[in-house]
Amino acid sequence: MTNSIDIIHWIDANQQRFIDISDKIWEYAEIRFEEVKSAKLQIEVLEEEGFEVTRGVADMPTAFVASYGKEGPIIAVLGEYDALSGLSQKAGVFEKTPVEEGASGHGCGHNLLGAGSLAAAIAVKNYLESHKIPGIIQYYGCPGEEGGSGKTYMVREGLFDAVDIALCWHPFSTNFIFNLSSLSNIQVYFRFKGISAHAAAAPHMGRSALDAVELMNIGANYLREHIITQARLHYAVTNTGGNAPNVVQADAEVLYLIRAPTILQTKEIYERVKKIAKGAALMTETEVEIIFDKAASNLIPNDIVGEVLFEKFKEVGAPQYTEEEIEYGKKLRQTFNKGEVPELNTFGAFKEELGEDMIEKIKTKIIFDDILPNTLPEFTLPGSTDVGDVSWVVPTSQIGTSCVILGTPGHSWQEVTQCTTSISHKGMIAAAKVMALTALEFVENIELVNEAKAELNMRLGSTKYESPIASEVKPNVPKWVFEAMK
Numbered sequence: 001m002t003n004s005i006d007i008i009h010w011i012d013a014n015q016q017r018f019i020d021i022s023d024k025i026w027e028y029a030e031i032r033f034e035e036v037k038s039a040k041l042q043i044e045v046l047e048e049e050g051f052e053v054t055r056g057v058a059d060m061p062t063a064f065v066a067s068y069g070k071e072g073p074i075i076a077v078l079g080e081y082d083a084l085s086g087l088s089q090k091a092g093v094f095e096k097t098p099v100e101e102g103a104s105g106h107g108c109g110h111n112l113l114g115a116g117s118l119a120a121a122i123a124v125k126n127y128l129e130s131h132k133i134p135g136i137i138q139y140y141g142c143p144g145e146e147g148g149s150g151k152t153y154m155v156r157e158g159l160f161d162a163v164d165i166a167l168c169w170h171p172f173s174t175n176f177i178f179n180l181s182s183l184s185n186i187q188v189y190f191r192f193k194g195i196s197a198h199a200a201a202a203p204h205m206g207r208s209a210l211d212a213v214e215l216m217n218i219g220a221n222y223l224r225e226h227i228i229t230q231a232r233l234h235y236a237v238t239n240t241g242g243n244a245p246n247v248v249q250a251d252a253e254v255l256y257l258i259r260a261p262t263i264l265q266t267k268e269i270y271e272r273v274k275k276i277a278k279g280a281a282l283m284t285e286t287e288v289e290i291i292f293d294k295a296a297s298n299l300i301p302n303d304i305v306g307e308v309l310f311e312k313f314k315e316v317g318a319p320q321y322t323e324e325e326i327e328y329g330k331k332l333r334q335t336f337n338k339g340e341v342p343e344l345n346t347f348g349a350f351k352e353e354l355g356e357d358m359i360e361k362i363k364t365k366i367i368f369d370d371i372l373p374n375t376l377p378e379f380t381l382p383g384s385t386d387v388g389d390v391s392w393v394v395p396t397s398q399i400g401t402s403c404v405i406l407g408t409p410g411h412s413w414q415e416v417t418q419c420t421t422s423i424s425h426k427g428m429i430a431a432a433k434v435m436a437l438t439a440l441e442f443v444e445n446i447e448l449v450n451e452a453k454a455e456l457n458m459r460l461g462s463t464k465y466e467s468p469i470a471s472e473v474k475p476n477v478p479k480w481v482f483e484a485m486k
């Protein structure tokens, strides 16, 4: 059996190192596929620790796989480290104050996600080394989770083919086993090309690409009524064609994000959205170019992995908070809480499964300091993650740990401002311990690995994994990043 005390002590004794890494990544705040400094920092630490690092995998310079150990079960810990554009925000303050106007910020806590997973991988490596236990621990440096689907490209490349178990976590405002499903998605640009002309003097000479975008969106909005209710359709006009109303817009572009519970459903809706785009082009006598950006599959939960995570989480225990931290939370909460606790939208329906007292804690606490029982029925979260693709090829499960105060809106300045506080650090360290203990459990218990694999096979049945991204589509990485990572 694993000596849990060794692992927990090691992480406690070394926590400042990983807190510093997390805070640095928070400061770098690099967006999808541009995580140059964040990737370099982690690679440096992993190489110092004796991991073998393969850099720039799957056509993404900031993606890497770090591996330690020669034989035994292969356990992968997934790390993310990308920020969100436009969310620049000073740390630990109570109002929206960007560090730099328009710059990016860690509004999803991925600075914690990467550093926490890194701590888990290194703790496991030290344990395997000092106890001379066979087993392979890998840290997957996964870029571009936000709008990039980095992991989907890594899965397509076959980088997870030999992995036995994959573990991940995400900062949340509660502690729970994130053994749920998520929506699959496809993101696509529709670029229309028309003919410019003087909008008053020669309107008949012009063919408006902006008209095509508008008509396409109208078509898509009518489509909504005739797709399954769990599906989601969002769009952003990424090029309006300019600011001059007296010019017929010759170029315009709209970015669509299509989601549904399974990737097959998403693909079906995508085919229908393409017809609408072609129809809009036909109506406006413009041309449309369809540029596939990225996609992610739905998550396949794994109860065997989820149960081990839960047992280890109970062993580690939920972080506890000081009066000072709670006071900080109360003050920050005034900036967003209007008597509503959005977490109740997710968990409130499961009073019976979670117990009245847990629901009461979510309702009344400032910072969640307990662990939700692992009794949630399987449901689909109304969001997407590229962990989904990993979960189709490797038994995978995740945890959420309390890193921000209850009620914190995701992707907000309030989330960015908290992600370097002791509240966040505590959640990150707890996640590192739980994942490290879980990884070791699987290293030492091959029977359990086989059970998790059997569960995955059972869940997939005869459905084979097919990458939702066609082989000719490459990750949308800016050219300068290839140079910068050399």
Ligand SMILES: [Zn+2]
Binding pocket: 108, 109, 110, 145, 170
């Ligand atoms: Zn996230």
